[in-house]
Amino acid sequence: MTRARYGKVRGAAAYAILYLLFLYAPVLLLPLFSFNDSVFVAFPLSGLTGRWYSAMAADEEMRIALFNSLKVGIAASVASTLLGLTIAQVLTRGIPGRRLFAGFSNLPLFIPDIVLGISLLILMTRLAIPLSLATVILGHLALCLPFAAGVLLSRFEGFDLSLEDASRDLGENAWMTFFRVTLPLVLPGIAASLILSFVVSFDDFLIAFFLCGTDTTLPVYIWGELRFPYKLPNVLALGSTILLASTILIVCAEWLRRRGTQSQPAAVAI
Amino acid sequence: MTPAVAHAARGYLLLTPAMAVLAFTMAAPLGLLLAYSFWTQHGLVVDTRLTLAAYAAILSDPGFALVFLRSLAIAAMASLAAIVLAYPVAWFIAFRARAKFLWLLLVTIPFWTSYLLRVFAWKVILGYNGVINSGLMALHLVATPVTFLLYNPVAVVLTLIHGYAPFAVLPIYVSLEKIDPSLLEAAADLGDNPAKRFFRVTLPLSMSGVIAAFVLIFIPATGDYVTPSLVGGANGLMIANLIQAQFGRADNWPLGAALAITTIAAVSLLCVLAATGARRAASRIR
Amino acid sequence: MSSPPLLEIRNLTKRFKDRPAVENAGFTIARGEFFSLLGPSGCGKTTLLRLVGGFIPPDDGTIFIDGEDVTTRPPEKRLVNTVFQSYAIFPHLDVAGNIAYGLRSEGVAAAERERRVTEALHLISLSGYGRRRPHELSGGERQRVALARALVKRPKLLLLDEPLGALDKHLRESMQIELRQIQREVGISFLFVTHDQEEALAMSDRIAVMQHGRVLQVADPKTLYDAPNSRAVASFIGTMNFFHGRVIGSDGAAVVVDLPDFGRLPVPKNGGDNFAPGTMVTVAIRPEKVTLSPVPAPGSVEGRIASITYLGDRSQIKLAVGTGKIPVTAILPQEQSIQPGADALYVSMPAVSILLLRD
Ligand SMILES: Nc1ncnc2c1ncn2[C@@H]1O[C@H](COP(=O)(O)OP(=O)(O)OP(=O)(O)O)[C@@H](O)[C@H]1O
Ligand SMILES: [Mg+2]
Numbered sequence: 020m021t022r023a024r025y026g027k028v029r030g031a032a033a034y035a036i037l038y039l040l041f042l043y044a045p046v047l048l049l050p051l052f053s054f055n056d057s058v059f060v061a062f063p064l065s066g067l068t069g070r071w072y073s074a075m076a077a078d079e080e081m082r083i084a085l086f087n088s089l090k091v092g093i094a095a096s097v098a099s100t101l102l103g104l105t106i107a108q109v110l111t112r113g114i115p116g117r118r119l120f121a122g123f124s125n126l127p128l129f130i131p132d133i134v135l136g137i138s139l140l141i142l143m144t145r146l147a148i149p150l151s152l153a154t155v156i157l158g159h160l161a162l163c164l165p166f167a168a169g170v171l172l173s174r175f176e177g178f179d180l181s182l183e184d185a186s187r188d189l190g191e192n193a194w195m196t197f198f199r200v201t202l203p204l205v206l207p208g209i210a211a212s213l214i215l216s217f218v219v220s221f222d223d224f225l226i227a228f229f230l231c232g233t234d235t236t237l238p239v240y241i242w243g244e245l246r247f248p249y250k251l252p253n254v255l256a257l258g259s260t261i262l263l264a265s266t267i268l269i270v271c272a273e274w275l276r277r278r279g280t281q282s283q284p285a286a287v288a289i
Numbered sequence: 290m291t292p293a294v295a296h297a298a299r300g301y302l303l304l305t306p307a308m309a310v311l312a313f314t315m316a317a318p319l320g321l322l323l324a325y326s327f328w329t330q331h332g333l334v335v336d337t338r339l340t341l342a343a344y345a346a347i348l349s350d351p352g353f354a355l356v357f358l359r360s361l362a363i364a365a366m367a368s369l370a371a372i373v374l375a376y377p378v379a380w381f382i383a384f385r386a387r388a389k390f391l392w393l394l395l396v397t398i399p400f401w402t403s404y405l406l407r408v409f410a411w412k413v414i415l416g417y418n419g420v421i422n423s424g425l426m427a428l429h430l431v432a433t434p435v436t437f438l439l440y441n442p443v444a445v446v447l448t449l450i451h452g453y454a455p456f457a458v459l460p461i462y463v464s465l466e467k468i469d470p471s472l473l474e475a476a477a478d479l480g481d482n483p484a485k486r487f488f489r490v491t492l493p494l495s496m497s498g499v500i501a502a503f504v505l506i507f508i509p510a511t512g513d514y515v516t517p518s519l520v521g522g523a524n525g526l527m528i529a530n531l532i533q534a535q536f537g538r539a540d541n542w543p544l545g546a547a548l549a550i551t552t553i554a555a556v557s558l559l560c561v562l563a564a565t566g567a568r569r570a571a572s573r574i575r
Numbered sequence: 576m577s578s579p580p581l582l583e584i585r586n587l588t589k590r591f592k593d594r595p596a597v598e599n600a601g602f603t604i605a606r607g608e609f610f611s612l613l614g615p616s617g618c619g620k621t622t623l624l625r626l627v628g629g630f631i632p633p634d635d636g637t638i639f640i641d642g643e644d645v646t647t648r649p650p651e652k653r654l655v656n657t658v659f660q661s662y663a664i665f666p667h668l669d670v671a672g673n674i675a676y677g678l679r680s681e682g683v684a685a686a687e688r689e690r691r692v693t694e695a696l697h698l699i700s701l702s703g704y705g706r707r708r709p710h711e712l713s714g715g716e717r718q719r720v721a722l723a724r725a726l727v728k729r730p731k732l733l734l735l736d737e738p739l740g741a742l743d744k745h746l747r748e749s750m751q752i753e754l755r756q757i758q759r760e761v762g763i764s765f766l767f768v769t770h771d772q773e774e775a776l777a778m779s780d781r782i783a784v785m786q787h788g789r790v791l792q793v794a795d796p797k798t799l800y801d802a803p804n805s806r807a808v809a810s811f812i813g814t815m816n817f818f819h820g821r822v823i824g825s826d827g828a829a830v831v832v833d834l835p836d837f838g839r840l841p842v843p844k845n846g847g848d849n850f851a852p853g854t855m856v857t858v859a860i861r862p863e864k865v866t867l868s869p870v871p872a873p874g875s876v877e878g879r880i881a882s883i884t885y886l887g888d889r890s891q892i893k894l895a896v897g898t899g900k901i902p903v904t905a906i907l908p909q910e911q912s913i914q915p916g917a918d919a920l921y922v923s924m925p926a927v928s929i930l931l932l933r934d
Pocket of ligand 2: 620621622
């Protein structure tokens with residue numbers, strides 16, 4: 020029996036590895052072509068070069084777009100995490116209409132981005148609000164809030180409410196209890212929420228496409244470049260850099276999280 | 290005020306900012322979108338009298354119906370295929386893998402990179418001078434590059450499966466992880482072989498994860514804009530391309546709004562139907 | 576020729592990361608027997624049960640069911656069923672679906688299946704509960720559904736892992752009686768795991784006492800209580816006074832032991848054990864066998880009362896004897912009272928009640 024089971028594990032593991040190959044192969048093409056000495060993103064490869072990276076570093080427009088995306092990502096992730104905190108704090112404490120509020124905060128997940136994008140565009144136009152990074156941030160709040168609330172809710176749910184009672188019993192008021200007990204215990208959840216929201220915002224193309232006006236974010240900039248073959252290698256270099264940076268960030272964050280709790284990656288909580 | 294009322298009042302007060310943000314960034318725009326779909330536009334002037342003109346225009350043009358059906362079919366196929374491909378992986382991670390955490394991380398990492406560039410990578414793989422074609426040529430299997438790989442619905446489905454893979458693995462994994470292993474032991478104890486155990490216990494108990502995965506993939510996939518634009522070609526255009534066109538070149542916002550409302554209605558209806566059907570089917574398993 | 580025992584395990588060993596959880600276990604269970612595995616938490620009871628059920632493979636040893644070697648068979652191919660510690664009721668099926676689960680697996684026809692489910696519901700006094708969902712059941716009801724689900728399979732042997740552990744004291748006691756009744760009614764052998772010695776003593780035909788993965792003694796309840804074969808068994812079953820001493824001689828059927836606080840005591844040799852003079856031994860006596868008297872008696876020693884615990888129908892007294900290092904526990908029946916103000920009693924240990932255990 021042991022042997023049969025062992026065989027099955029190997030079969031499943033082999034399949035899982037194939038699946039990972041399917042996930043990674045396309046992604047790993049980006050770094051591959053980013054070092055390829057040719058403007059055309061096609062085989063055969065024509066030699067090693069680092070020039071696309073120096074071209075990327077020199078690209079002023081790209082740098083502006085990158086900074087725009089960082090600004091939007093930081094603003095959206097911080098704001099949606101703060102709002103997500105209030106949602107998680109209230110909804111894990113039994114309040115009438117709990118399911119209704121939870122459902123409402125999850126609703127953006129069920130609206131395709133294209134619909135959210137154009138309806139926000141209509142609203143901004145009707146209200147005569149000029150399109151800018153601010154409108155993008157507003158759109159990203161709707162986009163990120165379900166993720167932030169989801170991660171934080173799952174963290175708050177695993178949290179023993181009697182700890183707060185104990186703190187109140189020992190003489191702290193509601194606010195001090197939140198800062199001295201609740202906050203430290205949910206800190207890993209906050210970090211996960213910040214990271215997840217940031218990535219969702221940083222990666223969004225459609226909402227920004229409709230709402231950014233002339234303040235291009237990075238995905239909108241990349242979208243424009245994809246049409247000009249001669250600019251593609253710069254974009255690939257940029258994509259590879261983002262891939263590396265986000266991988267390092269995620270691995271570090273998850274490693275940190277794991278030191279606190281033996282649990283699953285943040286994305287599992289969605 | 291009784292303590293319970295005070296508690297609830299404090300709660301609602303604390304919820305106010307979040308709900309206000311959602312109202313302004315989601316409820317209000319969607320409400321306005323609904324209103325817009327009943328309006329008409331003449332040049333730059335928007336006529337706010339309520340009519341069904343936009344919906345009539347959608348119904349009268351079979352081209353819209355075609356793209357609608359194609360989008361739903363592509364999204365449904367992509368979500369089902371993504372689920373079928375991901376299920377064994379989720380099962381492996383939940384029940385057999387030693388380093389669960391590492392596996393989950395490995396599955397999610399590609400998801401943390403630019404979606405645009407991932408879709409673009411598929412264009413490179415499937416394209417005229419792409420990975421597959423250069424491979425085939427190098428092996429002398431074909432003399433000139435084949436062109437049926439890119440710019441068709443199959444390419445869109447394939448790219449969507451890849452793009453939404455974590456949304457399939459993670460919910461299914463979570464539902465499998467919750468299954469008490471003693472239930473599987475009980476099934477074995479009562480006479481089920483491994484295959485029967487899977488169909489009678491594991492599958493019905495993981496149905497919630499399968500449904501979540503379907504909804505999480507089907508909805509954004511139906512409305513996906515980037516994938517059909519980059520790898521779909523003329524025959525792979527989807528509803529998002531049409532909607533975008535109404536806000537761009539065609540400049541007919543009411544029609545775009547009506548298309549969007551129809552999309553939401555169609556995907557919601559299909560999700561509810563699919564979820565109910567799946568639950569029914571699972572409850573038939575005894 | 577006598578038929579083989581229903582279950583026989585030989586030299587069964589299971590290690591987790593080189594640490595043995597079950598070591599060299601061996602015993603047999605007869606047809607219709609109520610057999611218990613008793614031992615402290617972590618001693619390997621569940622592991623042994625799972626070995627018999629086929630959920631984990633042993634590292635060494637053999638398991639025979641009805642004379643057949645089933646050591647390498649998967650659980651679904653053993654004529655054994657299990658009532659799980661957590662009950663493992665399928666949450667996606669109703670009560671009838673749970674009970675019918677194994678019958679469907681066998682391919683029992685619908686009519687027959689229904690008849691047997693109804694019968695089983697009746698047996699566990701839950702007639703009419705078939706359509707209930709598991710979350711609509713109380714703990715005791717769930718436990719009975721788990722029992723019925725296993726019994727409808729008509730196994731040769733039923734394995735029960737602390738099935739009463741999650742119930743409150745009252746329910747547990749009534750379920751003990753019910754379980755025993757059901758077992759007699761269906762005539763199936765039970766292998767019952769518990770860490771509650773009172774439960775084991777009350778229910779079992781025979782008990783295997785385990786510690787650190789080893790089976791220390793297999794015997795009927797009375798033998799275990801009256802003649803435990805080791806200090807570990809004696810201390811696990813009931814309360815026991817233990818005293819260290821040295822054998823100083825032999826006197827026919829008895830050995831003479833020198834105990835620091837009691838002086839010399841003649842103790843009957845049980846069995847053929849030969850205790851040479853100089854051997855260190857443990858002398859044991861049950862509290863209720865210790866006799867107390869307000870006046871000195873032959874062979875008694877003075878004990879100063881350290882504490883009295885009122886237990887309802889009796890009182891437990893702790894007394895300090897001699898140097899007072901090892902207190903003596905005794906039981907005082909209700910009718911025998913202590914004079915108010917008394918602070919000492921005379922303690923004696925009748926020779927016939929004393930057990931001699933090798934250290
Ligand atoms: N899967 C496992 N992996 C590693 N060690 C295990 C495993 N299962 C049990 N053990 C160890 O084996 C020993 C025996 O465990 P077992 O569950 O059999 O005890 P038990 O007698 O049933 O205890 P309890 O009364 O608490 O249920 C314990 O020390 C336990 O930690
Ligand atoms: Mg146990």
